[in-house]
Amino acid sequence: MPKLVIREDRCKSCGICVEFCPEHCLEIGDPLNTMGYRPVVLKDEEACKSCGVCARMCPDVVLEVWKVR
Numbered sequence: 001m002p003k004l005v006i007r008e009d010r011c012k013s014c015g016i017c018v019e020f021c022p023e024h025c026l027e028i029g030d031p032l033n034t035m036g037y038r039p040v041v042l043k044d045e046e047a048c049k050s051c052g053v054c055a056r057m058c059p060d061v062v063l064e065v066w067k068v069r
Contacts, residue, residue: 009034
């Protein structure tokens with residue numbers, strides 16, 4: 001199971017999650033989603049600590065964070 005599930009179809013590329021990620025492991029991706037935005041991507045899965053800051057900051061509830069055991 002991935003640490004971070006991104007609902008790419010709902011992302012509006014606002015970048016709030018990217019800005020607030022304490023580990024700097026998110027970035028705005030290149031491919032467009034169905035709404036014409038560039039959804040956020042997890043650029044460094046190893047750096048992700050599953051803290052959930054990104055999910056709490058997202059205004060569109062795009063991110064779902066899981067703790068991997």
